Amino acid sequence: MQVNRDRTTLLDLAIVLSDVMDMISPLVHNHQKRAAYIAMRLGEEYGLKADQVTELVLAGLLHDIGAFSLRDRLDTLDFEFDDPHRHARLGYQLIKGFSGLSRVALIILYHHLPWQTQGYEEPDGRQVLIQSHILHLADRVSILMDEEKDILDQVIPIVDVVMSRMGTTFMPSLSKPLMSLALRESFWLNAASPFLEARLRERLDGHLPVLQPEDLSDLSTLLSRIIDYRSHYTATHSCGVAATAEALARTMDLPEETCRLMRIAGHLHDMGKLAVPSEIIEKPARLSAEEYGIVMDHPRRAARILNALPDLGEASQWVAQHHERLDGSGYPNHSGGMDISLGSRILAVADVFTAVTEDRPYRKAMTRDMPLRFLMDLADSQQLDPEVMSVMESRFDDLNDLRRNIQEAACTRYDEMIRPFAEPRSESEQ
Numbered sequence: 199m200q201v202n203r204d205r206t207t208l209l210d211l212a213i214v215l216s217d218v219m220d221m222i223s224p225l226v227h228n229h230q231k232r233a234a235y236i237a238m239r240l241g242e243e244y245g246l247k248a249d250q251v252t253e254l255v256l257a258g259l260l261h262d263i264g265a266f267s268l269r270d271r272l273d274t275l276d277f278e279f280d281d282p283h284r285h286a287r288l289g290y291q292l293i294k295g296f297s298g299l300s301r302v303a304l305i306i307l308y309h310h311l312p313w314q315t316q317g318y319e320e321p322d323g324r325q326v327l328i329q330s331h332i333l334h335l336a337d338r339v340s341i342l343m344d345e346e347k348d349i350l351d352q353v354i355p356i357v358d359v360v361m362s363r364m365g366t367t368f369m370p371s372l373s374k375p376l377m378s379l380a381l382r383e384s385f386w387l388n389a390a391s392p393f394l395e396a397r398l399r400e401r402l403d404g405h406l407p408v409l410q411p412e413d414l415s416d417l418s419t420l421l422s423r424i425i426d427y428r429s430h431y432t433a434t435h436s437c438g439v440a441a442t443a444e445a446l447a448r449t450m451d452l453p454e455e456t457c458r459l460m461r462i463a464g465h466l467h468d469m470g471k472l473a474v475p476s477e478i479i480e481k482p483a484r485l486s487a488e489e490y491g492i493v494m495d496h497p498r499r500a501a502r503i504l505n506a507l508p509d510l511g512e513a514s515q516w517v518a519q520h521h522e523r524l525d526g527s528g529y530p531n532h533s534g535g536m537d538i539s540l541g542s543r544i545l546a547v548a549d550v551f552t553a554v555t556e557d558r559p560y561r562k563a564m565t566r567d568m569p570l571r572f573l574m575d576l577a578d579s580q581q582l583d584p585e586v587m588s589v590m591e592s593r594f595d596d597l598n599d600l601r602r603n604i605q606e607a608a609c610t611r612y613d614e615m616i617r618p619f620a621e622p623r624s625e626s627e628q
């Protein structure tokens with residue numbers, strides 16, 4: 199099959215998601231790609247079919263997606279840690295509904311399940327897929343690798359640790375594939391290299407279908423939840439921005455494709471904030487110059503990752519510019535006037551409007567006609583686009599109702615999905 203790098207595939211999507219997760223902590227940098235590579239090689243050695251290996255690689259790239267607080271991320275770095283199933287269950291919840299990922303979600307659900315509990319089944323009888331056992335082993339081998347040391351000096355200790363747990367923690371029939379790989383220096387050198395994406399693409403590029411527009415829209419929804427759920431203050435922010443930006447574009451009679459991309463850009467505009475520590479996002483006071491510098495980098499970080507998705511077109515540029523202002527007072531480039539695209543101007547209005555109607559750690563939400571007056575002042579001072587603002591003003595009540603309804607629904611979903619995972623469960627609940 200001809201490789202078409204002009205279109206986005208499920209592999210591009212999984213790589214972007216793994217890069218997004220890497221932003222949360224440099225300490226776990228590349229962990230998901232490394233686990234995916236090790237799992238892929240183990241799966242091939244075990245004799246899995248090509249489509250099973252593909253599912254395994256996608257699961258490897260996404261497996262810790264449920265560990266999106268820094269604490270959860272760091273927990274997963276311990277070889278043995280409390281309640282490893284918490285992030286596995288949350289990861290399953292997040293991705294099970296997305297097209298083409300239902301089996302991948304199941305692999306993730308059980309990626310920390312010890313082999314000795316192999317009879318374990320959920321009440322609805324879901325089976326543990328073979329790839330979950332392979333991913334479990336690959337994940338733990340990846341955790342045992344120390345990037346600071348020569349990888350070939352670590353082979354014997356790593357193999358000793360995992361082989362001593364074959365039959366208890368790990369599936370015993372994985373001993374042979376593991377030992378066969380362990381004897382090859384090339385396997386370890388590849389697993390330790392920073393070029394894991396190239397190794398995965400060599401194997402999978404051309405084997406995955408191109409994503410459809412609705413898949414990209416679903417991806418943006420999934421990403422917006424990861425971005426928003428890090429803090430209850432922002433739990434519904436991106437979906438409010440997405441709904442408002444799309445509605446503004448429709449009111450302005452922009453082409454259907456532009457309206458669709460506006461919604462995606464709204465979902466993804468604050469993706470770069472995953473690299474901003476929660477203490478800064480939740481700080482109930484003015485940020486220091488250094489902290490503000492970290493925040494100011496978030497549009498650029500997001501755009502750099504989104505550039506890898508060719509089907510997003512102009513949306514990555516809109517994201518890069520969503521804090522620029524017409525009078526040049528924005529960031530990070532201090533662009534002004536016509537250098538700021540129309541999409542970025544719409545996104546900026548939707549972002550400020552949504553932000554001022556939400557509670558934040560340092561202030562309460564604006565109510566009644568205060569948001570409109572605040573936005574009009576920003577348009578009068580040439581920060582926000584006056585033309586976009588006049589469209590907003592003409593439909594203010596409708597847009598405000600739409601935003602409120604979308605955010606209320608998102609709030610209910612957040613409560614159902616995240617609250618059960620917010621704290622470790624008490625004994626009485628288990």
Ligand SMILES: [Fe+2]
Nearest residue numbers: 261262274310
């Ligand atoms: Fe994990």
Ligand SMILES: [Fe+2]
Nearest residue numbers: 261262274337
């Ligand atoms: Fe992991």
Ligand SMILES: [Fe+2]
Nearest residue numbers: 467468520521
């Ligand atoms: Fe932002």
Ligand SMILES: [Fe+2]
Nearest residue numbers: 435467468549
């Ligand atoms: Fe925002």
